[in-house]
Amino acid sequence: MTGASAFPRWILPVMSAIAAGVMLALPYNYAGLYPLTWLAFVPLLVAAHGRSAAAxxxxxxxxxxxxxxxxxxxxxEFLQRLKDYSLAPALAGAMVFWFLTAQLPAFLMLCWHLCQRFCGHYCLWFFPVLLMVFYGWFPVLFPLQLGESQSAFLPAIQAASLTGVYGVDxxxxxxxxxVTAGALQAMGWLPGARHTSGVMGGAGVLVLAAWLGYGWWALDHWDRQVSQWPTLSAGLVxxxxxxxxxxxxxEPGYSRSWPPEMAxxxxxxxxxxxxxxxxxxxxxxxFEVDQVPGAFQRAVAGLGVPLIFHDAEQQGNGGEFREYNSSLFLGPDGALAGRYRKHRLVAFGETLPLSREFPWLVNWASDYLGDFFANLTPGNDRVTFPVGGVHLVPxxxxxxxxxxxxxxxxxxxxxxxxxxxxSNNGWFGDSRQPWQHASATVLRAVENRVSLVHVMNNGPSTVVSPSGRVLAxxxxxxxxxxxxxxxxTPAGQVFRSWFTQWPEWFAVVLGLAGLMALLLIRLTRRQA
Structure with missing residues (x-):
């Protein structure tokens, strides 16, 4: 048996697919490794080339x-903290999560295979649109969009104010x-496609150059703008x-009326x-302990500084009982001056999908998830907390x-x-998750061209400028x-980015344009 025949043919594609996954993951954990994302899919696409749908x-x-x-x-660790599980059941639950979340790239590749059948060697140029759509819209419990791994590559994320993170994806x-097209051509795996690849490749290079060129200009522009803006002195606890x-x-030495945060x-x-x-x-x-509202009012009035904090809010009784995840705003006199009720609830932690249609699911979730689970009611109102001339958006x-x-x-x-x-990222222990969350919020500042304050229970809490720079x-x-x-933003210069005004326009327009182009190519090939 020769060395070549002893080496199973499936080893190389399997290793390539795993390498692609590792390359995708590392920039989420360590933002400075962002270049890996721009090449990460190449091993996977090359390994899958010419194979079946199942492959x-x-x-x-x-x-x-x-x-x-x-x-x-x-x-x-999240599941262990969630209900004090031992390692075995927590690991089993995590494996279910990993398997379900891994369906995102699995179905992405399956759809890309269908594109290949539809449009032949044009298919590589539909891959970016598929990537954007899947990472933007595929349902997962904890979303990780590709562009959110690029918080350290500031020129690459500047145009997100036009397109959102979808454009970065x-x-x-x-x-x-x-890169995949170049690799496949070098291996002779794209016969008859040299002219098409040359034209499309040239267009792709121009688009990337324009994107990054705009990014360098916008980064400098916004840095200069922000340096002239007024500032609000914020205290992060x-x-x-x-x-x-x-x-x-x-905690010992503290009480509900005087928590460590107040000190x-x-x-x-x-x-x-x-x-x-x-x-x-x-x-x-x-909302539950009688002396707390009065104690907070007296303490905040003594400080003379408005306070934003978080708590569970209960309203009503019996069948009218509602519980909300709320941010509360106490004015400088300590009185409750506003509240924001969380809109987007975490599935299985704060709400249960289909629980209103099937109430028995709530009892099951309470048994499995314990006290952490609460069948909360989502809020509806978009509110701001005014401090001077600034409107804090919670x-x-x-x-x-x-x-x-x-x-x-x-x-x-x-x-x-x-x-x-x-946010409370302490649920995730001594892991990279808090940095992942902090990196993701950088994109929200750039998309909307506003400063952002992200206060985490366990850190790192961050302050981000509209250009994406971490200021503190x-x-x-x-x-x-x-x-x-x-x-x-000064009151007379309030700016609303394109993305702020039309959040989904880019993803929807590009998705529909890709679908129409796919159908057009398919029709042309049939007629030919």
Whole structure:
């Protein structure tokens, strides 16, 4: 038996698919590795070339499993904290999550195989559109769009103010298609397609050059603009509480009426904060413990600085009972001046799909997910919290992963908007997840050309400029307060980006254009 025959033919494609997944995952964990994303699909596309539909699916599945195993190993610890599971059941639940999420690249590759059957060697130029559509719209529990791994590549994300993160995904797809086309041609696997590949490849290079050229210009433009803006002195409170499935008791030395966050807030107020922002935490008791509202009012009035914080909100009784995940705004006199009820609830943690149609599912979820699960009611109103001439636009935790939702909230602000995200990433332990979340929110600042304050329970809390630059950050897993100046749009120069005004236009138009082009090519080939 020769060495060549001893080497199974399936080894190389399998290794290529796994390599693609690892290359996709690493930039989510370490933002400085962003160049890998622009080449990551090449091993997969080359390995799948000329193979069956089943092979495309299984190779895509392997890529997805590798990607999410490397990018989201924190899922095991998340489930352990969720209900105090031992390692075995938490690992089993994580494996279900990884398998279901890996369907995204699996079905992406299956659809790309169908494109190949429809349009032959033109198919590579449909891959970027498919990539954009799948990573933008495929239903997953914790979305990870490709462009959100590019927060350190500032020129590449500037045009997101026109297209949203969808445009960044498209450019990543074009880059991968160009390199794949070159590789396949070099191997002689695209016979008769040299002219087409040359024309399309030249167009792809021009699009990428225009995208990045605009990015360099826009980065400089917005940096200069922001340097002239007024600033709001924001106090960020990072409480670094350890989350638990059950409602935690107050820490020794503190109480519901005087939590650790209030002690830190006193320091921030003395340091000159004009508004104080607490992160999302497990429980504050503002709506359930009688003495808490009064105690908070007195404390905040003593500080003379408005406060934004998070709590579970209960309304009504019996069949009218509703529970919301809310951000609350206390004015400088300590009185409740506004509330925002979370719109986009986390499936299986805050709401259960189809629970209203099948109420028995709620009891099942409560048994399985424990006290963490709450069948919350989504909010409807888009509100802002005014501080001086600034309108703070609140979002809670993973709402920041939905570009359209954030854009509509910013667009509804009546004056100078400033995004504020409150999140509790302590559920994910000592993992890379907090950095992944922080990187994703960078895109929200650029898309809407507004500054962003992201306050995490366990850090790193960040302040991001409209150009995507991180202006300030806090250490990870440390209880700390930070006062920092946050630039905001002057009242007479309020700007609404193209994406803020029309959030889904790019993805919808490009998706429909790709479908029409596919049908046109198919019709032309049949007539020929």
């Amino acid at each position: 495309h699916y299984w190779l895509g599945l392997l890529t997805g499993l590798a990607m999410y195993l490397v990018a989201t190993p924190w899922m095991v 498209l450019m990543i797809g074009i880059s991968n298609a160009l 990072q409480s670094n509480e350890t989350p638990s499935a059950a409602v935690p008791a107050p 830190l807030s006193s320091q921030l107020a003395r340091a000159g904060a004009e508004v104080i922002i607490w992160p999302e935490t497990r429980y504050k008791g503002y 979002a809670i935790c993973y709402e920041s992963a939905f570009p359209g939702h954030v854009a509509r909230s910013v667009g509804a602000a009546p004056g100078s908007p400033l995004l504020v995200v409150l 950050s806090t250490p990870f897993q440390e209880r700390i307060g930070l006062v920092t100046d946050v630039p905001y």
